[in-house]
Amino acid sequence: MEDSSPIGPALLIAVAAGVGVxxxxxxxxxxxxxxxxxxxxxxxxxxxxxxxxxxxxxxxGPFIALALVSTVALGVVASNYSVRQAxxxxxxxxxxxxxxxxATTKGRETLRWLLAGPIGMIAAMGVGIAxxxxxxxxxxxxxxxxxxxxxxxxxxxxxWTLADNRIIRATAVLVGxxxxxxTAAIWKGFA
Numbered sequence: 304m305e306d307s308s309p310i311g312p313a314l315l316i317a318v319a320a321g322v323g324v325x326x327x328x329x330x331x332x333x334x335x336x337x338x339x340x341x342x343x344x345x346x347x348x349x350x351x352x353x354x355x356x357x358x359x360x361x362x363x364g365p366f367i368a369l370a371l372v373s374t375v376a377l378g379v380v381a382s383n384y385s386v387r388q389a390x391x392x393x394x395x396x397x398x399x400x401x402x403x404x405x406a407t408t409k410g411r412e413t414l415r416w417l418l419a420g421p422i423g424m425i426a427a428m429g430v431g432i433a434x435x436x437x438x439x440x441x442x443x444x445x446x447x448x449x450x451x452x453x454x455x456x457x458x459x460x461x462x463w464t465l466a467d468n469r470i471i472r473a474t475a476v477l478v479g480x481x482x483x484x485x486t487a488a489i490w491k492g493f494a
Contacts, residue, residue, distance in 0.1 A: 309359055309367055312355055312358045312364075312367075313367055313371060315351075316351045316368050316371045317371050317375050319348075320347070320371060320375040321378075321379055322344075324344065324375065324379040325344075326341075326343050326344030327341060327345070327348075328380070328383065348372060351372050352369065352372055353368075355367060355368040414474065415464060415470060418460075418470070418477055419460070420461075422477050422481070423464060424453075424460075426457075426484070427452075427454070427455075427456035427457035427460055429485045430452060430453070430456045430480065430484050431452045431453040432484065432488045433449075433484040434449040434452055435448075435488075436487070436488040436491045436492065437491050464477070
């Protein structure tokens with residue numbers, strides 16, 4: 304069996320995907336959505352995804368098609384990028400607003416520190432251990448994935464605790480997550 308070059312079919316895939324995405328963009332930007340453009344665009348994109356399997360093989364064809372269609376779609380959308388002037392109201396608002404100015408006491412600061420640190424870590428460990436105990440699969444894989452989950456969940460707990468204005472809600476959620484996850488892990492056991 305001779306291995307054919309993927310360049311010709313790849314160019315056809317890219318052109319079909321580009322035209323399909325352009326049709327969708329043109330339809331969606333209009334005041335009235337043109338159903339013919341929408342259906343034609345989706346049909347071209349679907350054809351660009353399905354058709355290469357017959358030319359390039361069942362393994363290589365869909366892989367090349369998915370890579371090209373998504374890259375071409377990103378290129379078409381990015382080519383229409385424009386920078387707009389910010390409105391006066393929108394310029395004052397930040398994309399990532401600061402935590403509100405809240406009155407703090409030593410007790411609230413200590414609780415917030417405990418929630419972001421050790422209590423968040425305990426909740427994250429509970430989620431990792433529950434993952435290792437409850438998810439089916441090989442024990443080694445479950446342990447590794449459970450261990451990799453812990454720092455991500457701990458970071459999420461820290462970020463949420465420090466950004467949330469309601470410290471009692473954060474306390475209840477983190478303690479609840481720790482209790483539920485450890486209880487589920489203990490109940491199931493590691494088998």
